[in-house]
Amino acid sequence: MNIKTLFWAGTLFLSAQAYSQIGIKTPTPSSTLDVRGSIEGNYLEITDDYPLLPTDYHVSFSGTGNSKLTLPSKSATDNSAVDFRGRKYYIRNNSTTADLTLTAAGGEILRLGGTSPGSNIFVLKAGKSATLTAGNANGWDLDVNTNWALVNLPYIIPTDSPGGSVLAGTSYTTVAGSQINVTVPSPNTKLILSFMGSLNIQGQSKPGAFGTLRFRIAQTTGTTTTTYNDVDMASWAMANTNPQACGLNYSMMYPISNLAPGTYTFSLQAIREAESAGASGLEIWFYITAPTAELYLK
The missing domain is CATH 2.60.120 (Jelly Rolls)
Structure with missing residues (x-):
C-alpha cells in the first residue's frame, strides 16, 4: 500500500469519526444515516x-x-x-x-x-x-x-326460562338463563354483554306500590368470582286502578375491557330495593330471552 493510499484511508477514517454520519446518494448527510432513495x-x-x-x-x-x-x-x-x-x-x-x-x-x-x-x-x-x-x-x-374487530364466535345463546326467576329482596339473585360462557384469546379485548328480558310483578291488589331493581354482573373464572356492581337499575310501579299485575320489558348492555386470556362465565344478578310499604307480598319474576356476548379484538 503506497503513501497516497494510506493518506486517503486515514482521511476517510478521521472524517467518519468526526461526523459519524453516512450518506447514500448524498455528499452532505444530515442524519446518522441519510439515504436519498428506496x-x-x-x-x-x-x-x-x-x-x-x-x-x-x-x-x-x-x-x-x-x-x-x-x-x-x-x-x-x-x-x-x-x-x-x-x-x-x-x-x-x-x-x-x-x-x-x-x-x-x-x-x-x-x-x-x-x-x-x-x-x-x-x-x-x-x-x-x-x-x-x-x-x-x-x-x-x-x-x-x-x-376494533368483531370476533365471530358462537356467543349468541338464545334461551328461555319457563317460569322465570323469583327475585328476593334481601340478597342478589342470579337470573336463570342469563349465564354466558366466553373464551378470551388475548388481553387486547373488549367484551360487550347484552341482556334482554321482561319483568312481571304479580300478587294481590297493591294499588300504587312501587320499587326498584338493582342489577350487577357476576364474572366467574375457575373458582374466582368478581362482581361488577351497579351496572343498571329498573323502576316499577303498580297502577292505582286494576293493580293486579304489571310488567315491563328490559334491556341492558355492559362493556368489559382488558380481560386476561381465559374462559369466563357471566351472569346477571338482581336485588329488590327502595320499595314502598305497600309492596309487601308482591312477587317479582324476571324472564331472560336472549343473553348475548360480542367479543372485539384490536
Whole structure:
C-alpha cells in the first residue's frame, strides 16, 4: 500500500469519526444515516407457525389455519453481543379468516400502552398489521391499528326460562338463563354483554306500590368470582286502578375491557330495593330471552 493510499484511508477514517454520519446518494448527510432513495428489507411469506429470525424484516402470513409467530428472546444484558434493542419487525396478517398469535419468550411482554395491559401474547386478526420494536430485556413495544374487530364466535345463546326467576329482596339473585360462557384469546379485548328480558310483578291488589331493581354482573373464572356492581337499575310501579299485575320489558348492555386470556362465565344478578310499604307480598319474576356476548379484538 503506497503513501497516497494510506493518506486517503486515514482521511476517510478521521472524517467518519468526526461526523459519524453516512450518506447514500448524498455528499452532505444530515442524519446518522441519510439515504436519498428506496430502502429494501427481507420479505418472507409464511402459512404456518414460524419463529422470527435475526434475518427477518417483513413477514406476511397467508395461512388458512390459526398459527403462532414466536418472537426471539431478548438479552438481559444491555450492550452485549446479543443485545438487539431497537430491531424492528413488520408483521402483516394477510389471511382471510385465520388468527396469527404473536408470542413473546417466557417472562417477556408485548407492550401496547394506554389502558391495555402488557401480555405475553397478542392475537393479530386477519387483515391487521403490526410493528414490533425490541425494547429492554422485559420485552417488546407493539404498534397496531386501533380499530376494533368483531370476533365471530358462537356467543349468541338464545334461551328461555319457563317460569322465570323469583327475585328476593334481601340478597342478589342470579337470573336463570342469563349465564354466558366466553373464551378470551388475548388481553387486547373488549367484551360487550347484552341482556334482554321482561319483568312481571304479580300478587294481590297493591294499588300504587312501587320499587326498584338493582342489577350487577357476576364474572366467574375457575373458582374466582368478581362482581361488577351497579351496572343498571329498573323502576316499577303498580297502577292505582286494576293493580293486579304489571310488567315491563328490559334491556341492558355492559362493556368489559382488558380481560386476561381465559374462559369466563357471566351472569346477571338482581336485588329488590327502595320499595314502598305497600309492596309487601308482591312477587317479582324476571324472564331472560336472549343473553348475548360480542367479543372485539384490536
